Amino acid sequence: MEDITNNIDEFGIKLHISTMPTNGEKRTRVLFKDGTSYIRTEMNNDSEGWQKAHYHRGLLETIIVQKGSIIFAELKDQDIIYYKLKKGDRFTIDKKNPHNIYMMKNAIIHTVKHSEPEIHPKNNSDWWDDTDDCIKLNSINESIDKIMDKLIETNEIEENSARPNIIVIENKTPRFNSIYMHFDNLIWQFPMWIVGLLTIGITTIELNNKIILLGTIPVNISSFLFLAIGIFGAFLSYAMYRFRCNQIMEKIKEKNRHVSPQSLIQIFLHVLVLISLLIFIFNFLIIEINKKCFLIVIISIIILIIIDIIFSIFLEKNIQKMSNCDKDNKDTIGS
Numbered sequence: 001m002e003d004i005t006n007n008i009d010e011f012g013i014k015l016h017i018s019t020m021p022t023n024g025e026k027r028t029r030v031l032f033k034d035g036t037s038y039i040r041t042e043m044n045n046d047s048e049g050w051q052k053a054h055y056h057r058g059l060l061e062t063i064i065v066q067k068g069s070i071i072f073a074e075l076k077d078q079d080i081i082y083y084k085l086k087k088g089d090r091f092t093i094d095k096k097n098p099h100n101i102y103m104m105k106n107a108i109i110h111t112v113k114h115s116e117p118e119i120h121p122k123n124n125s126d127w128w129d130d131t132d133d134c135i136k137l138n139s140i141n142e143s144i145d146k147i148m149d150k151l152i153e154t155n156e157i158e159e160n161s162a163r164p165n166i167i168v169i170e171n172k173t174p175r176f177n178s179i180y181m182h183f184d185n186l187i188w189q190f191p192m193w194i195v196g197l198l199t200i201g202i203t204t205i206e207l208n209n210k211i212i213l214l215g216t217i218p219v220n221i222s223s224f225l226f227l228a229i230g231i232f233g234a235f236l237s238y239a240m241y242r243f244r245c246n247q248i249m250e251k252i253k254e255k256n257r258h259v260s261p262q263s264l265i266q267i268f269l270h271v272l273v274l275i276s277l278l279i280f281i282f283n284f285l286i287i288e289i290n291k292k293c294f295l296i297v298i299i300s301i302i303i304l305i306i307i308d309i310i311f312s313i314f315l316e317k318n319i320q321k322m323s324n325c326d327k328d329n330k331d332t333i334g335s
Contacts, residue, residue, distance in 0.1 A: 023049030025103050035059070035117030035126055042108040043068070048144075052129065053100040053137035057118035059126045061093040061111060068107030071147065073100045073140065075133050080140065084151040098133035102144065186243050187262050193236055194265075194272055197229050230276035237269045241315050248322045263316055274308045 008015065012033030019026050024047030028040045036059070053073075063070075069086040075098060085091065093099055095115070103109075117126035129138075140147075244262055281304070 020051065022052060023047060023103055025051070035113075035119060036115075037111075037113045037125075039111040039113070040108070041103065041111065043103045043105055045105055048103055048105045048107075050138075050140065051101045051103065053098055053134040054127050054129045055096055055098040055131070055134065056093075056113070056126045057096055057128060058116045059113045059118075060095060060115045061113050062090065063093070063101075064090040064110045066108040066110060069104050070107050070109060071102035071104070071144075071151065073102070073137055074098065075136065078136075080137065082147050082150050084148075098131055098137055100137040100140070102147075184247060187240060187247070187265065190236065190240050190265055190269065194233075194269060197233055197272060197276075200225070200229060224280070226276045227280040230273050230280060233269060233273035233276060237266065237273060240266055240269065241319075244319055245322060248319060263319070266315065267312055270308055270312045274305065277304060 014029075014031040016029040016031060017027065018029075023043070025041050025043050030038045063072075063085075065085050065087055067087055069084055072083040072085060072091070073080055074083075075081070101109075113126070119126060120128055128134075240262075244266070247262075
């Protein structure tokens with residue numbers, strides 16, 4: 001391969017290296033006679049700051065972040081929107097879109113300006129700053145710390161079908177997708193079921209006392225109603241467990257917590273089932289069958305409590321295991 005670097009003038013190529021007075025960045029530019037260009041912009045450890053707001057009438061501007069991070073600012077409905085882009089992110093700025101970039105310390109970006117430029121008569125390039133939007137973007141006076149609180153981080157940059165061949169910045173991926181939220185809504189309906197079961201239980205006790213006082217029905221009907229409540233509560237508990245398992249599989253990004261609101265609801269549901277079954281055992285076996293089998297009933301109650309505790313721990317451990325496995329799989333895929 002023949003080295004023709006010394007003949008770049010013949011090809012209409014210019015090499016230009018400069019520093020920007022506004023933020024101290026160093027720019028290495030390769031300029032082509034058709035108005036397109038490549039620019040490497042880098043910061044040192046001692047400086048950071050905004051560039052100058054501008055837009056391009058004909059050029060598209062593609063930026064790749066090689067090192068560190070930058071803040072991209074643009075206007076939407078006259079509000080300044082800030083995006084944070086980090087190492088590996090890339091995006092393309094559309095034509096006639098005023099924007100500004102804050103270069104963080106030690107950041108390095110590559111910029112490619114391509115398409116058909118509309119040359120400015122004064123600076124001989126497709127670089128314009130003659131709009132109110134540019135003035136507004138050049139007048140940003142908020143501290144970088146306050147701006148950081150408003151940032152929209154970009155985890156993924158996708159192509160916008162509405163503008164062919166233009167890659168635009170998309171908002172960060174939500175913590176939870178729609179399927180996750182569907183199961184979450186189902187789970188948060190369980191407290192209403194729990195309250196309903198408690199209301200039925202309390203009403204049953206009051207109704208049963210009135211019936212006993214009237215002497216119309218000799219059998220304690222609350223025993224069987226509490227048995228029904230316990231069985232129905234057990235089915236609800238299992239349904240909630242299945243919902244939580246499916247929800248774990250749809251989790252996108254969430255800290256792994258040992259105790260969550262969902263687990264507390266599940267435990268409370270177990271307690272309701274346990275209390276209902278204990279009332280059934282006490283009422284039916286002692287009052288209705290044999291008042292002398294107290295010791296057997298106490299042993300049965302203790303065994304039931306132990307089984308419920310073991311079962312609750314098993315369910316929570318299983319959900320934690322599923323959560324950890326799901327997290328490991330996603331970390332492996334993302335690495």
